[in-house]
Amino acid sequence: MSEAKQFDETDAAQDALPWRASVLTLYPDMFPGPLGTTLAGRALENGIWSLEAVHIRDFAEGKHRNVDDTPAGGGAGMVLRPDVVARAIDHVTAEGDTRPRILLSPRGKPLTQEKVHQLKDAGGVILLCGRFEGVDQRVIDGRELEEISIGDYILSGGELGAMVLMDAVVRLLPGVMGKVASGEEESFESGLLEYPHYTRPTVWEGREIPEILTSGHHGNIAKWRQQQAIELTKDRRPDLYEAWKSRD
Numbered sequence: 198m199s200e201a202k203q204f205d206e207t208d209a210a211q212d213a214l215p216w217r218a219s220v221l222t223l224y225p226d227m228f229p230g231p232l233g234t235t236l237a238g239r240a241l242e243n244g245i246w247s248l249e250a251v252h253i254r255d256f257a258e259g260k261h262r263n264v265d266d267t268p269a270g271g272g273a274g275m276v277l278r279p280d281v282v283a284r285a286i287d288h289v290t291a292e293g294d295t296r297p298r299i300l301l302s303p304r305g306k307p308l309t310q311e312k313v314h315q316l317k318d319a320g321g322v323i324l325l326c327g328r329f330e331g332v333d334q335r336v337i338d339g340r341e342l343e344e345i346s347i348g349d350y351i352l353s354g355g356e357l358g359a360m361v362l363m364d365a366v367v368r369l370l371p372g373v374m375g376k377v378a379s380g381e382e383e384s385f386e387s388g389l390l391e392y393p394h395y396t397r398p399t400v401w402e403g404r405e406i407p408e409i410l411t412s413g414h415h416g417n418i419a420k421w422r423q424q425q426a427i428e429l430t431k432d433r434r435p436d437l438y439e440a441w442k443s444r445d
């Protein structure tokens with residue numbers, strides 16, 4: 198990556214509209230949290246993206262400002278009310294706002310790098326963080342929320358999921374990562390997991406850096422890395438390997 202190219206990318210980032218995230222949560226104080234530091238934090242300060250954390254409770258009514266209630270049909274826990282959640286969603290959705298509306302949910306489609314790219318290109322997102330047992334199905338249907346999961350395990354709330362999703366998008370925004378190329382060789386971008394990395398010292402606890410990496414032969418190094426990536430993926434993620442093998 199040449200200096201000039203990097204300058205262009207930064208320039209473009211300053212002209213473009215920021216990628217805009219609205220997060221609906223019962224815990225707005227959690228934001229920006231870790232996204233206020235390092236790469237994402239600097240990008241937030243520089244206006245490459247923006248983040249508004251909206252308190253769902255502000256849209257509750259009545260003396261007790263209830264946001265949740267017991268599940269219809271019985272069972273443990275509480276469910277977020279559709280009326281309160283819908284008011285919060287409507288509040289952040291201006292006329293003509295085409296940002297995807299996402300509910301973080303273990304029932305959702307798993308987040309993938311491909312999806313992360315799509316969300317980046319969508320210009321922003323509205324993220325609803327569930328809590329308790331989840332959210333009334335009618336608001337999921339009525340506001341056409343897309344459910345996205347960050348993995349096959351249960352979190353106590355959607356907030357960490359929202360942060361994971363935003364972190365993955367923000368690092369792809371132009372001007373965020375110093376060297377754009379470092380994003381392109383990553384695991385998943387090629388359909389394979391990444392090859393192993395090494396750095397100095399050349400010998401550490403008797404373990405040497407693979408000789409080929411110090412040979413200076415770029416062609417052979419690239420071949421070796423590709424082979425390592427294939428072996429690793431075959432071993433650890435046969436599902437990804439099969440998909441990669443049958444790609445067009």
Ligand code: SAH
Nearest residue numbers: 301302327330331346347351352354355358
């Ligand atoms: N009763 C639900 C789990 C609720 S966990 C079920 O069994 O499916 C409470 C909230 O945490 C959810 O509403 C969701 O917003 C969030 N959450 C939990 N696990 C998640 C995951 N793997 N990915 C994304 N969000 C998750």
